[in-house]
Amino acid sequence: MHPALNIIIKAARRASQIINRAALDLEHLQITTKRQSDFVTEVDKAAEAAIIDILREAYPEYGILAEESGLTAGQGGGSEYQWIIDPLDGTTNFIHGFPQYAISIALAYRGQVTQAVVYDPVRNEMFTASKGGGAFLNDRRIRVSKCLKLEQALLGTGFPYRMYDHIDAYLRIFKELAQKTAGMRRPGAAALDLAYVACGRFDGFWEFGLSPWDMAGGALLISEAGGLVSDLAGNETYLQSGNLVAGTPKVFAQLLQVIDSHRTPGLEA
Ligand code: IPD
Ligand code: CA
Ligand code: CA
Ligand code: CA
Numbered sequence: 038m039h040p041a042l043n044i045i046i047k048a049a050r051r052a053s054q055i056i057n058r059a060a061l062d063l064e065h066l067q068i069t070t071k072r073q074s075d076f077v078t079e080v081d082k083a084a085e086a087a088i089i090d091i092l093r094e095a096y097p098e099y100g101i102l103a104e105e106s107g108l109t110a111g112q113g114g115g116s117e118y119q120w121i122i123d124p125l126d127g128t129t130n131f132i133h134g135f136p137q138y139a140i141s142i143a144l145a146y147r148g149q150v151t152q153a154v155v156y157d158p159v160r161n162e163m164f165t166a167s168k169g170g171g172a173f174l175n176d177r178r179i180r181v182s183k184c185l186k187l188e189q190a191l192l193g194t195g196f197p198y199r200m201y202d203h204i205d206a207y208l209r210i211f212k213e214l215a216q217k218t219a220g221m222r223r224p225g226a227a228a229l230d231l232a233y234v235a236c237g238r239f240d241g242f243w244e245f246g247l248s249p250w251d252m253a254g255g256a257l258l259i260s261e262a263g264g265l266v267s268d269l270a271g272n273e274t275y276l277q278s279g280n281l282v283a284g285t286p287k288v289f290a291q292l293l294q295v296i297d298s299h300r301t302p303g304l305e306a
Pocket of ligand 3: 123125126127227250251
């Protein structure tokens, strides 16, 4: 196993202790609202600080992009390595005691993700991937499903809270897919949704308006599990645009076609 992956796993486990302890006492959780439907708790911040402490100690020169503390340069500056951290993906679920949330930590080299962990602390499911080395769930190799047709696919999605200008385009896509698929789910933790595509629980996924920390880890899991991930035009710029489509190779192609047919001006790829 790549040494950085070991450190990421250690950091994810430390964060999970903070999250699991706080989940036992949700009544006393300190919550603040960043914007409408965008919450942050003391747990998001404490988990992020714990993760950063561990990563920093092992690799002080690496840069950091983390949801709650933003961009931090590594010691000496100029490193081509960057951690991309979502300390608690699915904060709204967590606040409500809805047991669907995760920790996502990725390592990128020159903008390409090379190591990834998505950890579900409720079910103790550790999803890991290294570029070129495959994807795993608790040490068992995972693959995307064998689903070939949209009609048989179970899809995941997320609502575009931060892209209300495009809610109509989203709903048109939703309507067509509701008629053309086996079913759709909105679990509420994008990183975990992507991990579910990687291990075959979902056959495809799409969402608009995501942030790099929601996608970086899960996207590597999918590509290492034999699936495809792209922006809305089939290109690789989803980490920049925040708009992501993923799935088994066949479902991905059919999903992309439906989404593309509803793209309106202004909805960038
Ligand atoms: C959110 C979740 C959610 C997605 C939102 C994200 P957070 O992350 O991944 O599923 O729909 O766009 O912001 O804020 O809970 O880490
Ligand atoms: Ca958040
Ligand atoms: Ca997130
Ligand atoms: Ca988060």
